[in-house]
Amino acid sequence: MERLDKILAGTGRWSRKEARELIRAGRVAVNGATAAAPEGKYDPAASFTVDGEPVSGQRLVYLMLHKPAGVLSATEDPRQSTVLDLLPPHLRRVGLFPVGRLDKDTEGLLLLTNDGPLAHRLLSPRHHVDKTYFVRVQGRITREDVELFAAGMTLRDGLVCLPARLEPLEGEGEALITIQEGKYHQVKRMMASRYMPVVYLKRLSMGPLVLDETLMPGSWRPLTPAELAALAAL
């Protein structure tokens, strides 16, 4: 149970003071009944309205997770572990979902949030958000591969890709690849199209968010104010 003014301020739409004013003015209802006391305590999952408009009382939460291999980028699954199983119980009940999917065997940066509009901005192809992966393939990456990726490839399976940046690294078969879309198995399909099966894949960044390398696989932390500000500026 939480104070009503705190619940409303937690949505990010009003300051605590503004929330108190709205409540005292009789503009806020909880489960259909006008609530006039800012200090009244309610379940944040109750239904709230301001001037009759529904408002979610659930606080917006933003977590950076270092996804380990072996768990699904999903919120529930009857048989297999999901990324939500890596969180403590109180964070499994606030409507978090992964922003985009990593394959079960892919590791790395995954943003978990309950902010639908932000997820939409990050995922929409119109916003051209860069996603950078470290990839290890079987085979040797050539200059021709780099040029084909940069030009925008049509894959052997028919997928038409936007231009992508492929940067070979020192290690044989290792590279950074940056794409602006997130089609199903996209990196693996792009590499397969050049006859190079992916043996390891890890997402390092998504837009302004960079995987915190102090996070061990399977661990998570809230985004910092600077990371939140960078996302808000997208």
Ligand code: URA
């Ligand atoms: N591309 C893939 O093939 N798999 C991922 O998990 C992410 C990008």
